[in-house]
Amino acid sequence: MSGLRSVEEHLRRVLSDLRVPEPIELALLDAQGLLCAEDVLADAPLPGFDNSQMDGYAVRSADTAGATAREPVVLPVVGDIPAGSRAPRGVTSGLCLRIMTGAPMPSGADAVVPVEWTDGGVARVRIERPAEPGLYVRRAGEDIRTGELAVRAGTPIGPAQVGLLAAVGRERVLVRPRPRVVVLSTGSELVDVGRRPGAGEILDSNSYALAAAARDAGAEVYRAGIVPDDHARLLSVLEGQLVRSDLIVTSGGVSAGAYDVVKEALSELGTVEFVGVAMQPGKPQGFGTLGPDGTPIFCLPGNPVSALVSFEVFVRPAVRLMLGKRHLARRSVRARSVQPLSSPPGRRQYRRGLLHREADGRYSVEPVGGAGSHLLAGLAQANCLIVIDEEVTEVPEGDQVTVIPLLLASA
Numbered sequence: 001m002s003g004l005r006s007v008e009e010h011l012r013r014v015l016s017d018l019r020v021p022e023p024i025e026l027a028l029l030d031a032q033g034l035l036c037a038e039d040v041l042a043d044a045p046l047p048g049f050d051n052s053q054m055d056g057y058a059v060r061s062a063d064t065a066g067a068t069a070r071e072p073v074v075l076p077v078v079g080d081i082p083a084g085s086r087a088p089r090g091v092t093s094g095l096c097l098r099i100m101t102g103a104p105m106p107s108g109a110d111a112v113v114p115v116e117w118t119d120g121g122v123a124r125v126r127i128e129r130p131a132e133p134g135l136y137v138r139r140a141g142e143d144i145r146t147g148e149l150a151v152r153a154g155t156p157i158g159p160a161q162v163g164l165l166a167a168v169g170r171e172r173v174l175v176r177p178r179p180r181v182v183v184l185s186t187g188s189e190l191v192d193v194g195r196r197p198g199a200g201e202i203l204d205s206n207s208y209a210l211a212a213a214a215r216d217a218g219a220e221v222y223r224a225g226i227v228p229d230d231h232a233r234l235l236s237v238l239e240g241q242l243v244r245s246d247l248i249v250t251s252g253g254v255s256a257g258a259y260d261v262v263k264e265a266l267s268e269l270g271t272v273e274f275v276g277v278a279m280q281p282g283k284p285q286g287f288g289t290l291g292p293d294g295t296p297i298f299c300l301p302g303n304p305v306s307a308l309v310s311f312e313v314f315v316r317p318a319v320r321l322m323l324g325k326r327h328l329a330r331r332s333v334r335a336r337s338v339q340p341l342s343s344p345p346g347r348r349q350y351r352r353g354l355l356h357r358e359a360d361g362r363y364s365v366e367p368v369g370g371a372g373s374h375l376l377a378g379l380a381q382a383n384c385l386i387v388i389d390e391e392v393t394e395v396p397e398g399d400q401v402t403v404i405p406l407l408l409a410s411a
C-alpha cells in the first residue's frame, strides 16, 4: 500500500543472507562472553583425589565412637598434612594426623574431625564428638568424572565456565568468534571529534555511537572514520576495509538527496539494495553484500537517532546471529503509557522512553525528548524504546505499550 517494506520482512531478508563465521580457538579469558563451540570433556576427575573439606584431624572414624565433651576421645597426633602434600603417611588405629582443607586424605583414615570439635591439640587432640565414616571427605570425581561433559557446545562462557575449563586443564577452547565489524561515517560535513568544526561542519558522532553499539552487541569493532560524499573515495575505502571485516556498517547518504553518495555508488554495484522500511525513525535502509567473500554491509541513515535505532532493529540481531546466538531480539516488556502517544499510520514507531518499575512490580513508561531523529541528547536520556505498531495511530494515556529496555550500565 505504502510501498514500504515491513520491519519483519526486512529483518528476515537481512538475517537469511548472513553466515555464522567458523569457530576459532581462543585462550580461556578471551573466550569469555562467547559461545563454546565444542563439547569439552573432563579428561581427569574433579576433585582429582580424595581430600579434606575442613581444617581438622584425619581419623579412623571407629576410633571416635562415643566421644562427648564430658568424655572426649584423646588421640595422639603423629604429623601434619598441609594442602599440597604429596604422599601423606597413613593413619593406623588409635592415631590421627592434623589435616588442612584441600590436603589429600591419608590412607587408613575415613573421616575428618573438624578442628572446632576438638581442643586443637598438636601432640594429642581431645575429640568431643564422634565422626561418621566419610565425614568432611571430598571424594575424587564427585564434582565431575573422567569423560563426563564439562561444557557443552553452545553454552555461553561466563566466569563459572572459565573456571571449570581451567579446572579440567583447558588453556584454550573452541568458540564462536566475535564478528569483526567495520564502522564508517559518510558525509562531507563531518569532522572527527577533537577538531573544531568550521562553518557548516559537524562532529561525527555516528561512527562512535555505532562502534559502541556494535561492541555492546558482542562484535570486535574497527572505527574506520569519515568518508566524504565522493563516489570514488567511498568505493576505495570500502574495498580497503573488506579484508578486516565480517560485516560493514555505514551511516549517512542513503536518502533521496542529491549528494546521497552511498545509495548512488552502491546501487550501481547491484549487490546492495536500498529500500524504504515502514518504520520511524529509520525509513531509508540499505543492505547487501560486497566483495569476493560477500561481506554483508548495512547502510544506515545518517541522523544520529535513526542510525542507532536502525542498528538496534537490524544490525544487533545480525551480530548476535553471527555470534551463534539463538535469541536475536532483546526481550521486550509491556508497560503502561503515562502519556497519550501518537504515531504515523503504516509505520512502526520507535519512541525514546523512560521505563519505571512501579511499587507493584509493573512497568510504566513515559516518552523523553522529541520525536525528531536528530535529537541525540533525548536518546541519551532514554533507557528504552517504546514500540508503537504500524496500525496504531493513537495510544490513549494508561494503555499498555510494548517497550524494549536498552542495556544501560547502572550508576
Ligand code: AMP
Pocket: 185, 186, 187, 189, 190, 202, 203, 204, 205, 206, 207, 251, 252, 253, 254, 255, 257, 301, 302, 303, 304
Ligand atoms: P544523511 O543521511 O547523510 O542525509 O544525513 C542526515 C542527517 O544526519 C544530516 O543532518 C547529517 O548531517 C547528519 N549526520 C550524518 N552523518 C552523521 C554522523 N556521522 N554524525 C552525526 N550526524 C550525522
Ligand code: MG
Pocket: 186, 187, 188, 252, 253, 259, 260, 302
Ligand atoms: Mg549525508
